[in-house]
Amino acid sequence: MNLLLDVGNSRIKCAISNESDNLVPLNVSINHRDGFNAENCWLNIRQCLEVNQLGLPSIIGISCVRPSVTEALVDSAKCYFEAELHIAKTQKYHKQLINSYAVPDTMGVDRWLAMLAATRGGEQAAMVIDCGTAMTIDLVASGGQHLGGYIVAGLENQLSALLSNTERVFAGDNLTDTLVTPGQNTQACVLNGLYAQAIAFIEQQIQFALSQGITETWFTGGNAQKLIQPIKMRSLYPEMALNHNDLLIFEGLLTSLQEDRKKI
Numbered sequence: 509m510n511l512l513l514d515v516g517n518s519r520i521k522c523a524i525s526n527e528s529d530n531l532v533p534l535n536v537s538i539n540h541r542d543g544f545n546a547e548n549c550w551l552n553i554r555q556c557l558e559v560n561q562l563g564l565p566s567i568i569g570i571s572c573v574r575p576s577v578t579e580a581l582v583d584s585a586k587c588y589f590e591a592e593l594h595i596a597k598t599q600k601y602h603k604q605l606i607n608s609y610a611v612p613d614t615m616g617v618d619r620w621l622a623m624l625a626a627t628r629g630g631e632q633a634a635m636v637i638d639c640g641t642a643m644t645i646d647l648v649a650s651g652g653q654h655l656g657g658y659i660v661a662g663l664e665n666q667l668s669a670l671l672s673n674t675e676r677v678f679a680g681d682n683l684t685d686t687l688v689t690p691g692q693n694t695q696a697c698v699l700n701g702l703y704a705q706a707i708a709f710i711e712q713q714i715q716f717a718l719s720q721g722i723t724e725t726w727f728t729g730g731n732a733q734k735l736i737q738p739i740k741m742r743s744l745y746p747e748m749a750l751n752h753n754d755l756l757i758f759e760g761l762l763t764s765l766q767e768d769r770k771k772i
């Protein structure tokens with residue numbers, strides 16, 4: 509059994525993969541922003557495995573966009589698991605998928621792994637939209653060439669930038685509605701504006717992707733559902749298939765781990 513960790517900008521998410529390479533997400537979500545403690549993190553995961561009678565992993569694969577957190581996790585892993593560690597790295601290419609970055613290492617490995625999974629190693633053209641702490645969009649043409657991407661602040665971060673730099677603008681506590689019509693009170697103006705902006709950006713990229721022959725979009729990340737729903741409802745580009753897969757990074761991580769195994 510393999511244990512897979514997706515160390516994001518805000519949260520650590522986990523999954524396991526069995527002998528048949530089936531992925532099962534684990535019900536642990538660890539916030540590593542305030543007072544991260546790697547030992548508690550491993551302990552949490554161990555307990556979760558025990559409670560669910562899942563046994564212990566022989567390999568632990570890690571996708572991490574925060575090097576300081578990776579370091580802390582690597583340092584303390586051996587106290588809790590005897591597993592071999594695999595730290596995924598962004599590559600220049602994998603099978604047919606070719607990274608457009610001249611210095612691949614500078615691309616977040618979450619983006620690379622999500623592309624790897626969405627395109628099945630570059631076999632299929634795809635656009636990947638990760639709606640997390642940051643929102644990233646990446647485009648891969650048929651033939652596997654990465655055309656490039658975008659990094660913008662995620663919904664919560666856009667909102668907090670606005671609220672923390674104004675005095676009378678407020679938005680309430682949750683991002684429930686996804687209306688894109690003009691607001692008629694402060695909260696509606698802020699929330700509808702937030703969504704109108706994100707959705708306009710995504711629809712613009714859908715249009716661009718289609719012009720490049722890309723007809724599959726994959727959404728992932730904590731806010732995926734909130735964005736995919738209104739885009740589906742509006743249905744401006746029926747030629748584009750809109751998919752949601754929260755396991756995209758884990759799937760890519762598993763591929764990266766398998767590739768590493770082959771080298772041994």
Ligand SMILES: Nc1ncnc2c1ncn2[C@@H]1O[C@H](COP(=O)(O)OP(=O)(O)OP(=O)(O)O)[C@@H](O)[C@H]1O
Nearest residue numbers: 515516517518519537639640641642664729730731
């Ligand atoms: N435990 C959770 N389970 C599901 N959704 C969550 C959880 N915690 C936060 N979220 C939602 O996910 C949204 C996106 O946040 P988050 O950044 O955690 O997602 P992510 O893409 O997985 O993050 P990261 O950038 O850390 O990889 C948050 O605004 C929140 O609404």
Ligand SMILES: CC(C)(CO)[C@@H](O)C(=O)NCCC(=O)O
Nearest residue numbers: 573614615616617618619642659
């Ligand atoms: C853009 C984020 C923050 C998205 O999680 C991550 O992929 C990252 O830290 N990337 C490094 C910069 C880059 O991808 O060009």
Ligand SMILES: [K+]
Nearest residue numbers: 516618638640
């Ligand atoms: K992410």
